Amino acid sequence: FIMERKTEVHASNRQLAKKKKGKFRRRRAITAVTQANGLEDPLAPFPYFRKYNNSGINASLFVKRVTDLDDIVLQWAFNLIKCNLKEKYEQSSWGWNDEEKMTELSDKNAWYLIAKEEKGDMLGFSHFRFDLDQGIEVLYCYELQLVPTTRGKGLGKYMMQILEAIALVNNMRKVVLTVLKNNPCSVFFKLMGYKIDESSPEDDEKECFSYEILSKAKKHLTRVDKIPGRAVEESWKSTSTKPVVKSLT
Template identity: 35%
Template sequence: MSSRSDSNNNSTSNKNYRSRDKKEKKKAFRKQTNDYLCALEQFCRRAQNVDNMLENLKPFSTYNKNDLTLTLSYMKSELFDDSVRDEIFLIFEQNMREMYEKSDVGWIRKEKWEELFDSDARYILARGEDGLLHGFVHLRFVVEDNQDVLYCYEIQVNKISQSKGLGTFMMKVLELIAFYNGFSKIMLTVFDINEEAKVFYKNKLGYVVDPFSPDEEEECDYEIVSKVIKNNPKIDRPKLPEGLTLTS
């Protein structure tokens, strides 16, 4: 018959074993999570480094509709000269300055310029035969909420070219870029007062409010919307560790 002391010793040993086992599992999970996030960062960085995302989408590198004949090109912002930067900023300011002035963040020209032409900024430019810039998309490949995301920082259409389907077309090109490069979703930010844009994204393109978006208690004057992209089986993506949950 075992003594009470032996029983206590066995109980203590079992607790110590469970404690060590729990610590080892936590350590292993932390390593898996860290490895996953590192792989995810590399996955996004590879996309950031691609010189031309339209190379394999040649049928979608032209737009010929509603009296517009345009050519789409893909460029890194660091390659822009002053004239291109001025063109982009003029369209952005004409379309968005008033909304920024009404927003909580306000209109700070220097900050917007630096964001638009950050070294990580990538662009789709839609130009006419005469060289006029009719619209652009500012995009980046980033990690958000433990996911790989194609983030649409801006999509702007020149006022003379609006309501001709160009914005819809460029958003569809973004979806194709995301799919062919294996990205999980597209995300973007929209002001609450920009009702026309919210209808465009949600009702026409099928975007929904992202779980990452600020809730009502945070009292923000914008929301984040997103669209999940169908999985591309040809792309070897980083595998989410078992137990690591996403908010979407």
């Protein structure tokens, strides 16, 4: 009886400790997301990322929350994703709905990373959010869209690396994104090291899903000092110290 009682006590203590640890992790996750969403400019720690000059593209980049974004820029973003993906949406179980997509793009928690050519033309954008996903603090990339003429020139990869740097310095546990399986461009993310997330639904005999969820854990996110490219190299020459973001794990 005494041994059984000790076993019950140990089991109870383990459960209590596990529950306490879970509450602590959730509080930490909420704090990280709240602090990130309170930022004035997530790109502020990385002034050297405000320029991209490569493969004939001379662009400036900036980050704004949707509430500070000009209506004309938001409408441009909507038009670009509609042009790029409407057909793919219609071929999937999602379908396309103008109103639903605009509601998603204009959500109060939305942030935008915008790439703009020096002469004024918009080149691409990423809609992202700091959020809780399965109770974990994440940077969720909702969209990465480029105008067709800028694809294959490194800008998309550069923008994703910026998002990873932002996620890392703000203590996000991973970067998450959802892609349509019928979109060949989704291979781009897998080439960047994104893997099937544990939350991604699995096809079975009853249902086949038209999308999958990809993610990259914090320990695999790109360090700033590992990002190649002329824009970053040139910025190092004009600053007194080489920019480095160390892993916070």
